[in-house]
Amino acid sequence: MEEQEEATGFENEVRQVVGDEDVLRFMDSTDNYLTLLDSLSSTLRQGWLDLAIARQSMGASRINGALLDHKSHSAATSVQVDQEDVDSMEAQPRFSLRKWALVADGKQCYEEQKLGEDKFPGKTGSLQLRHRGDSQLSEEKTSESGAQLDVDDQIQKERAKLLSMFGTLISPKLRAAQLSFETALETLVEIANMRSAMLSSFDRVRKELDHQKDDMEPVPSGRL
Protein backbone atom coordinates (compact mmCIF):
# COMPACT_ATOMS: atom_id res chain seq x y z
CA MET A 1 0.00 0.00 0.00
CA GLU A 2 2.75 2.40 1.05
CA GLU A 3 4.75 1.62 -2.08
CA GLN A 4 1.74 2.40 -4.21
CA GLU A 5 1.21 5.72 -2.45
CA GLU A 6 4.89 6.59 -2.91
CA ALA A 7 4.70 5.77 -6.61
CA THR A 8 1.62 7.94 -7.05
CA GLY A 9 3.33 10.80 -5.20
CA PHE A 10 6.39 10.51 -7.42
CA GLU A 11 4.18 10.40 -10.52
CA ASN A 12 2.40 13.56 -9.39
CA GLU A 13 5.72 15.30 -8.75
CA VAL A 14 7.06 14.37 -12.17
CA ARG A 15 3.83 15.52 -13.77
CA GLN A 16 4.01 18.82 -11.91
CA VAL A 17 7.61 19.49 -13.03
CA VAL A 18 6.71 18.67 -16.65
CA GLY A 19 3.58 20.83 -16.30
CA ASP A 20 5.61 23.76 -14.95
CA GLU A 21 8.04 23.46 -17.86
CA ASP A 22 5.17 23.55 -20.32
CA VAL A 23 3.63 26.58 -18.62
CA LEU A 24 6.99 28.37 -18.74
CA ARG A 25 7.48 27.46 -22.38
CA PHE A 26 3.98 28.67 -23.16
CA MET A 27 4.49 32.01 -21.41
CA ASP A 28 7.90 32.47 -23.04
CA SER A 29 6.51 31.85 -26.50
CA THR A 30 3.56 34.19 -25.87
CA ASP A 31 5.94 36.92 -24.73
CA ASN A 32 8.18 36.37 -27.78
CA TYR A 33 5.14 36.38 -30.06
CA LEU A 34 4.07 39.80 -28.77
CA THR A 35 7.62 41.19 -28.93
CA LEU A 36 8.02 40.00 -32.53
CA LEU A 37 4.70 41.56 -33.49
CA ASP A 38 5.88 44.82 -32.01
CA SER A 39 9.07 44.62 -34.06
CA LEU A 40 7.00 43.74 -37.17
CA SER A 41 4.84 46.82 -36.63
CA SER A 42 7.85 49.13 -36.58
CA THR A 43 9.48 47.45 -39.61
CA LEU A 44 6.27 47.69 -41.61
CA ARG A 45 5.85 51.32 -40.55
CA GLN A 46 9.31 52.08 -41.91
CA GLY A 47 8.42 50.27 -45.16
CA TRP A 48 5.17 52.21 -45.59
CA LEU A 49 6.98 55.48 -44.89
CA ASP A 50 9.67 54.74 -47.50
CA LEU A 51 6.98 53.71 -49.97
CA ALA A 52 5.08 56.96 -49.34
CA ILE A 53 8.23 59.05 -49.85
CA ALA A 54 8.98 57.16 -53.08
CA ARG A 55 5.40 57.75 -54.23
CA GLN A 56 5.74 61.43 -53.41
CA SER A 57 8.90 61.77 -55.51
CA MET A 58 7.91 59.48 -58.40
CA GLY A 59 4.20 60.28 -58.58
CA ALA A 60 1.18 58.29 -57.41
CA SER A 61 0.55 56.87 -60.89
CA ARG A 62 3.95 55.17 -60.90
CA ILE A 63 3.52 53.28 -57.63
CA ASN A 64 0.19 51.55 -57.26
CA GLY A 65 -1.51 48.17 -57.40
CA ALA A 66 -2.52 48.58 -61.04
CA LEU A 67 1.11 48.14 -62.10
CA LEU A 68 1.42 44.68 -60.54
CA ASP A 69 2.58 41.88 -62.80
CA HIS A 70 -0.36 39.62 -63.73
CA LYS A 71 1.64 37.37 -66.05
CA SER A 72 2.28 33.85 -64.84
CA HIS A 73 5.38 33.74 -62.64
CA SER A 74 6.64 31.87 -59.58
CA ALA A 75 7.34 33.43 -56.22
CA ALA A 76 10.99 34.39 -55.78
CA THR A 77 10.68 34.03 -52.03
CA SER A 78 8.93 31.05 -50.51
CA VAL A 79 8.72 29.13 -47.27
CA GLN A 80 10.02 25.69 -46.38
CA VAL A 81 7.86 23.74 -43.96
CA ASP A 82 9.20 20.92 -41.79
CA GLN A 83 6.40 19.29 -39.93
CA GLU A 84 7.45 17.33 -36.91
CA ASP A 85 4.90 14.83 -35.69
CA VAL A 86 6.08 14.69 -32.11
CA ASP A 87 2.91 13.12 -30.80
CA SER A 88 0.83 12.70 -33.94
CA MET A 89 -1.82 14.78 -32.08
CA GLU A 90 0.44 17.80 -31.68
CA ALA A 91 1.96 18.60 -35.03
CA GLN A 92 4.37 21.51 -34.66
CA PRO A 93 5.34 22.85 -38.07
CA ARG A 94 8.63 24.69 -38.49
CA PHE A 95 8.84 27.38 -41.13
CA SER A 96 12.01 28.70 -42.75
CA LEU A 97 12.23 31.44 -45.33
CA ARG A 98 13.81 30.69 -48.70
CA LYS A 99 14.69 34.09 -50.04
CA TRP A 100 15.25 34.49 -53.74
CA ALA A 101 14.73 30.78 -54.39
CA LEU A 102 14.76 31.43 -58.12
CA VAL A 103 18.53 31.91 -58.04
CA ALA A 104 20.17 28.87 -59.67
CA ASP A 105 20.36 25.50 -57.85
CA GLY A 106 23.07 25.11 -55.29
CA LYS A 107 22.93 28.78 -54.50
CA GLN A 108 19.33 28.70 -53.37
CA CYS A 109 20.02 28.30 -49.71
CA TYR A 110 22.60 31.06 -49.66
CA GLU A 111 20.38 33.50 -47.82
CA GLU A 112 19.43 30.85 -45.24
CA GLN A 113 23.06 29.93 -44.73
CA LYS A 114 24.05 33.56 -44.47
CA LEU A 115 21.42 34.07 -41.80
CA GLY A 116 22.81 31.09 -39.89
CA GLU A 117 26.36 32.42 -40.12
CA ASP A 118 25.31 35.83 -38.93
CA LYS A 119 24.19 34.27 -35.68
CA PHE A 120 27.79 33.21 -34.95
CA PRO A 121 29.93 36.06 -36.25
CA GLY A 122 33.04 35.05 -34.32
CA LYS A 123 33.14 31.58 -35.82
CA THR A 124 34.32 32.57 -39.30
CA GLY A 125 36.97 34.90 -37.94
CA SER A 126 38.53 32.27 -35.70
CA LEU A 127 38.59 29.81 -38.60
CA GLN A 128 40.52 32.30 -40.72
CA LEU A 129 43.09 32.86 -37.99
CA ARG A 130 43.62 29.18 -37.39
CA HIS A 131 44.36 28.42 -41.02
CA ARG A 132 46.34 31.49 -42.01
CA GLY A 133 49.10 30.64 -44.48
CA ASP A 134 47.45 27.52 -45.85
CA SER A 135 47.48 28.28 -49.58
CA GLN A 136 45.04 25.55 -50.60
CA LEU A 137 42.49 26.73 -48.11
CA SER A 138 42.91 30.35 -49.06
CA GLU A 139 42.29 29.40 -52.69
CA GLU A 140 39.13 27.60 -51.64
CA LYS A 141 38.10 30.64 -49.69
CA THR A 142 38.75 32.93 -52.66
CA SER A 143 36.55 30.75 -54.84
CA GLU A 144 33.97 30.65 -52.05
CA SER A 145 33.93 34.43 -51.72
CA GLY A 146 33.80 34.64 -55.52
CA ALA A 147 30.73 32.41 -55.50
CA GLN A 148 29.20 34.54 -52.76
CA LEU A 149 29.79 37.66 -54.80
CA ASP A 150 28.17 35.91 -57.74
CA VAL A 151 25.16 35.01 -55.61
CA ASP A 152 25.00 38.55 -54.23
CA ASP A 153 24.99 39.76 -57.80
CA GLN A 154 22.14 37.39 -58.68
CA ILE A 155 20.16 38.57 -55.66
CA GLN A 156 20.66 42.20 -56.65
CA LYS A 157 19.40 41.31 -60.12
CA GLU A 158 16.34 39.60 -58.67
CA ARG A 159 15.64 42.63 -56.49
CA ALA A 160 16.03 44.98 -59.47
CA LYS A 161 13.76 42.73 -61.57
CA LEU A 162 10.98 43.02 -59.01
CA LEU A 163 11.35 46.80 -58.90
CA SER A 164 11.36 47.07 -62.68
CA MET A 165 7.53 47.08 -62.75
CA PHE A 166 7.75 50.63 -61.43
CA GLY A 167 10.04 51.76 -64.27
CA THR A 168 13.78 51.95 -64.82
CA LEU A 169 14.54 55.13 -62.92
CA ILE A 170 13.26 54.55 -59.42
CA SER A 171 13.61 56.40 -56.16
CA PRO A 172 16.26 55.07 -53.74
CA LYS A 173 13.48 55.15 -51.14
CA LEU A 174 11.73 52.39 -53.10
CA ARG A 175 14.83 50.22 -52.67
CA ALA A 176 14.84 51.07 -48.97
CA ALA A 177 11.16 50.08 -48.77
CA GLN A 178 11.99 46.78 -50.46
CA LEU A 179 14.62 46.01 -47.82
CA SER A 180 12.21 46.95 -45.02
CA PHE A 181 9.58 44.57 -46.37
CA GLU A 182 12.21 41.83 -46.73
CA THR A 183 13.05 42.29 -43.05
CA ALA A 184 9.33 42.23 -42.25
CA LEU A 185 9.05 38.88 -44.05
CA GLU A 186 11.87 37.43 -41.93
CA THR A 187 10.06 38.62 -38.79
CA LEU A 188 6.79 37.15 -40.07
CA VAL A 189 8.36 33.72 -40.46
CA GLU A 190 9.72 33.98 -36.90
CA ILE A 191 6.22 34.92 -35.74
CA ALA A 192 4.78 31.88 -37.52
CA ASN A 193 7.28 29.64 -35.71
CA MET A 194 6.53 31.29 -32.38
CA ARG A 195 2.82 30.88 -33.02
CA SER A 196 3.18 27.14 -33.59
CA ALA A 197 5.39 26.82 -30.48
CA MET A 198 2.82 28.74 -28.45
CA LEU A 199 -0.10 26.62 -29.66
CA SER A 200 1.80 23.39 -29.11
CA SER A 201 2.77 24.28 -25.52
CA PHE A 202 -0.78 25.55 -24.94
CA ASP A 203 -2.16 22.15 -25.96
CA ARG A 204 0.20 20.43 -23.54
CA VAL A 205 -0.76 22.73 -20.67
CA ARG A 206 -4.44 22.19 -21.42
CA LYS A 207 -3.95 18.41 -21.39
CA GLU A 208 -2.15 18.73 -18.08
CA LEU A 209 -5.04 20.73 -16.64
CA ASP A 210 -7.49 18.10 -17.87
CA HIS A 211 -5.40 15.38 -16.14
CA GLN A 212 -5.44 17.35 -12.90
CA LYS A 213 -9.16 17.84 -13.22
CA ASP A 214 -9.66 14.08 -13.71
CA ASP A 215 -7.50 13.34 -10.64
CA MET A 216 -9.47 15.75 -8.49
CA GLU A 217 -12.88 14.38 -9.51
CA PRO A 218 -14.44 12.27 -6.74
CA VAL A 219 -14.84 8.56 -7.51
CA PRO A 220 -18.55 7.67 -7.95
CA SER A 221 -19.88 5.63 -5.01
CA GLY A 222 -21.02 2.82 -7.34
CA ARG A 223 -17.38 2.01 -8.23
CA LEU A 224 -16.28 1.57 -4.63
Added chain:
Amino acid sequence: MANRAQIQTNNSALIAMIADEDTIVGLLMAGVGNVDLRRKTNYLIVDSKTTVKQIEDAFKEFSTREDIAIVLISQYVANMIRFLVDSYNKPIPAILEIPSKDHPYDPTQDSVLSRVKYLFSAESVASGRR
Protein backbone atom coordinates in the same frame (compact mmCIF):
# COMPACT_ATOMS: atom_id res chain seq x y z
CA MET B 1 10.71 3.34 -32.14
CA ALA B 2 7.04 4.11 -32.03
CA ASN B 3 7.76 7.57 -30.62
CA ARG B 4 10.24 8.45 -33.30
CA ALA B 5 9.52 11.89 -34.74
CA GLN B 6 8.42 11.92 -38.34
CA ILE B 7 9.48 14.91 -40.35
CA GLN B 8 7.57 15.89 -43.45
CA THR B 9 9.12 18.59 -45.59
CA ASN B 10 7.55 20.89 -48.13
CA ASN B 11 10.37 22.66 -49.94
CA SER B 12 8.64 25.67 -51.40
CA ALA B 13 5.29 26.73 -50.11
CA LEU B 14 3.81 30.14 -50.76
CA ILE B 15 2.91 33.05 -48.53
CA ALA B 16 -0.60 34.35 -49.27
CA MET B 17 -1.80 37.84 -48.37
CA ILE B 18 -5.10 39.61 -47.80
CA ALA B 19 -4.27 43.21 -47.00
CA ASP B 20 -4.34 46.84 -48.06
CA GLU B 21 -2.63 48.02 -51.24
CA ASP B 22 0.59 49.36 -49.71
CA THR B 23 1.24 46.24 -47.67
CA ILE B 24 0.66 44.01 -50.69
CA VAL B 25 2.84 46.16 -52.97
CA GLY B 26 5.61 46.14 -50.36
CA LEU B 27 5.50 42.38 -49.84
CA LEU B 28 5.38 41.78 -53.59
CA MET B 29 8.56 43.85 -53.87
CA ALA B 30 10.07 41.39 -51.39
CA GLY B 31 9.35 38.59 -53.86
CA VAL B 32 6.38 36.66 -52.49
CA GLY B 33 4.05 37.30 -55.43
CA ASN B 34 2.97 34.24 -57.39
CA VAL B 35 0.69 34.02 -60.42
CA ASP B 36 -0.12 30.55 -61.73
CA LEU B 37 -0.97 29.49 -65.26
CA ARG B 38 -4.66 30.18 -64.68
CA ARG B 39 -3.73 33.75 -63.63
CA LYS B 40 -4.63 33.01 -60.03
CA THR B 41 -2.72 35.17 -57.58
CA ASN B 42 -1.70 34.48 -53.99
CA TYR B 43 -2.93 37.87 -52.77
CA LEU B 44 -6.06 39.98 -52.49
CA ILE B 45 -5.88 43.75 -52.31
CA VAL B 46 -8.61 45.02 -50.01
CA ASP B 47 -9.92 48.51 -50.68
CA SER B 48 -13.21 50.35 -50.19
CA LYS B 49 -14.78 48.46 -53.10
CA THR B 50 -13.90 44.97 -51.84
CA THR B 51 -16.91 43.10 -50.50
CA VAL B 52 -16.93 40.85 -47.44
CA LYS B 53 -17.90 37.95 -49.73
CA GLN B 54 -14.71 38.43 -51.76
CA ILE B 55 -12.63 38.46 -48.58
CA GLU B 56 -14.39 35.32 -47.32
CA ASP B 57 -13.82 33.52 -50.60
CA ALA B 58 -10.15 34.51 -50.70
CA PHE B 59 -9.65 33.39 -47.09
CA LYS B 60 -11.35 30.06 -47.74
CA GLU B 61 -9.30 29.52 -50.89
CA PHE B 62 -5.95 30.42 -49.31
CA SER B 63 -6.60 28.40 -46.15
CA THR B 64 -7.39 25.26 -48.14
CA ARG B 65 -4.70 25.46 -50.84
CA GLU B 66 -1.96 22.91 -50.27
CA ASP B 67 0.80 25.06 -51.74
CA ILE B 68 0.30 27.81 -49.16
CA ALA B 69 2.10 27.68 -45.81
CA ILE B 70 1.33 31.09 -44.32
CA VAL B 71 -1.65 33.39 -44.82
CA LEU B 72 -1.08 37.01 -43.84
CA ILE B 73 -4.22 38.97 -43.17
CA SER B 74 -4.50 42.58 -42.02
CA GLN B 75 -6.17 42.63 -38.64
CA TYR B 76 -8.90 45.05 -39.69
CA VAL B 77 -9.73 42.73 -42.62
CA ALA B 78 -9.72 39.73 -40.26
CA ASN B 79 -12.25 41.61 -38.11
CA MET B 80 -14.63 41.67 -41.09
CA ILE B 81 -14.59 37.85 -41.24
CA ARG B 82 -13.85 37.21 -37.56
CA PHE B 83 -16.17 34.19 -37.39
CA LEU B 84 -14.15 32.44 -40.13
CA VAL B 85 -10.73 33.37 -38.73
CA ASP B 86 -11.64 32.31 -35.18
CA SER B 87 -13.04 28.97 -36.30
CA TYR B 88 -9.85 28.12 -38.21
CA ASN B 89 -7.57 25.90 -36.11
CA LYS B 90 -5.23 24.00 -38.43
CA PRO B 91 -1.45 24.36 -38.01
CA ILE B 92 -0.83 24.74 -41.78
CA PRO B 93 -1.38 27.19 -43.33
CA ALA B 94 -0.64 29.41 -40.36
CA ILE B 95 -2.91 32.44 -40.24
CA LEU B 96 -1.08 35.56 -39.07
CA GLU B 97 -2.88 38.79 -38.30
CA ILE B 98 -0.70 41.75 -39.19
CA PRO B 99 -1.04 45.50 -38.67
CA SER B 100 -2.03 47.77 -41.54
CA LYS B 101 -1.19 51.37 -42.29
CA ASP B 102 -4.32 52.89 -40.78
CA HIS B 103 -5.07 50.26 -38.16
CA PRO B 104 -2.37 49.35 -35.62
CA TYR B 105 -2.15 45.80 -34.29
CA ASP B 106 -4.36 45.09 -31.29
CA PRO B 107 -3.40 41.92 -29.35
CA THR B 108 -6.85 41.67 -27.76
CA GLN B 109 -8.39 41.01 -31.18
CA ASP B 110 -5.83 38.41 -32.32
CA SER B 111 -7.55 35.04 -32.82
CA VAL B 112 -4.56 33.02 -31.56
CA LEU B 113 -4.17 35.09 -28.41
CA SER B 114 -7.89 34.99 -27.69
CA ARG B 115 -7.72 31.21 -28.05
CA VAL B 116 -5.00 30.93 -25.41
CA LYS B 117 -5.77 33.87 -23.14
CA TYR B 118 -8.11 31.97 -20.84
CA LEU B 119 -5.00 30.34 -19.33
CA PHE B 120 -4.03 33.74 -17.95
CA SER B 121 -7.25 33.95 -16.03
CA ALA B 122 -6.66 32.64 -12.47
CA GLU B 123 -10.26 31.51 -12.11
CA SER B 124 -10.25 29.29 -15.18
CA VAL B 125 -7.01 27.61 -14.12
CA ALA B 126 -8.24 27.06 -10.58
CA SER B 127 -11.51 25.54 -11.67
CA GLY B 128 -9.84 23.55 -14.46
CA ARG B 129 -12.53 24.45 -16.95
CA ARG B 130 -12.39 23.30 -20.62
